[in-house]
Amino acid sequence: MHHAFKLGDDVHNVELSRSATAYRLHLGEQRIDIDLRTGADGRAWLTLGERHVEVVIATRGDEVFVHLDGEAYALRYQHPLDRLAAAAGGNAEDRILAPMPGSIVSVAVKAGDAVSKGQTLLVMESMKMETTIAAPRDGVIAEVTYEMGQTFDRDALLIALEAQK
The missing domain is CATH 3.30.700.30 (Glycoprotein, Type 4 Pilin)
Structure with missing residues (x-):
C-alpha cells in the first residue's frame, strides 16, 4: 500500500x-x-x-x-485524497482541521488577515489540555468557522486559508 x-x-x-x-x-x-x-x-x-x-x-x-x-x-x-487534491492544483494545507474534538479558547485571526507559517491562529481545549493551532504556511485567512466557546468534533474545519495575492 x-x-x-x-x-x-x-x-x-x-x-x-x-x-x-x-x-x-x-x-x-x-x-x-x-x-x-x-x-x-x-x-x-x-x-x-x-x-x-x-x-x-x-x-x-x-x-x-x-x-x-x-x-x-x-x-x-x-491522506491519499489530500495528495490528489494537491496534485490537481489544490493545497491540503488550505484546510486546517481539528486534530481532536474540543472547544475554542481563543481566536487570534479573522477573515482577511495575512498570516505567516508558524503564527498562532487559535487555541483549543480538549480533555483539559490546551493546544495551539499554528499556520501551516503563509497565506490569508479565508474563513474562521468557530468562535470562542464553541465546540467541535475531530476533523472539523477550523480555519480555511487562501494564497496571498
Whole structure:
C-alpha cells in the first residue's frame, strides 16, 4: 500500500507490504523488513532490517512524534485524497482541521488577515489540555468557522486559508 509522510517540509513516499514475520518497507528499489513491538516492560522496539532500537512514540491526530537514537522527529501522515487534491492544483494545507474534538479558547485571526507559517491562529481545549493551532504556511485567512466557546468534533474545519495575492 502506498503512503506519504511529511518529515519537516519534505514528503516521503513509501510503500508497505506484509512479510512473513512483520512488514516490508519499500523505498524506491530498497526493501527493508520492519517491525514495531512493545516489550513486557512497556518499552517500544523498532526493528529495521538487522537493526533493533528502542523508540518512544506519541501521536496527536495524524501526527506521529518519534524519539529515536537521541533525535526527535515529527511525522504527519498525508491522506491519499489530500495528495490528489494537491496534485490537481489544490493545497491540503488550505484546510486546517481539528486534530481532536474540543472547544475554542481563543481566536487570534479573522477573515482577511495575512498570516505567516508558524503564527498562532487559535487555541483549543480538549480533555483539559490546551493546544495551539499554528499556520501551516503563509497565506490569508479565508474563513474562521468557530468562535470562542464553541465546540467541535475531530476533523472539523477550523480555519480555511487562501494564497496571498
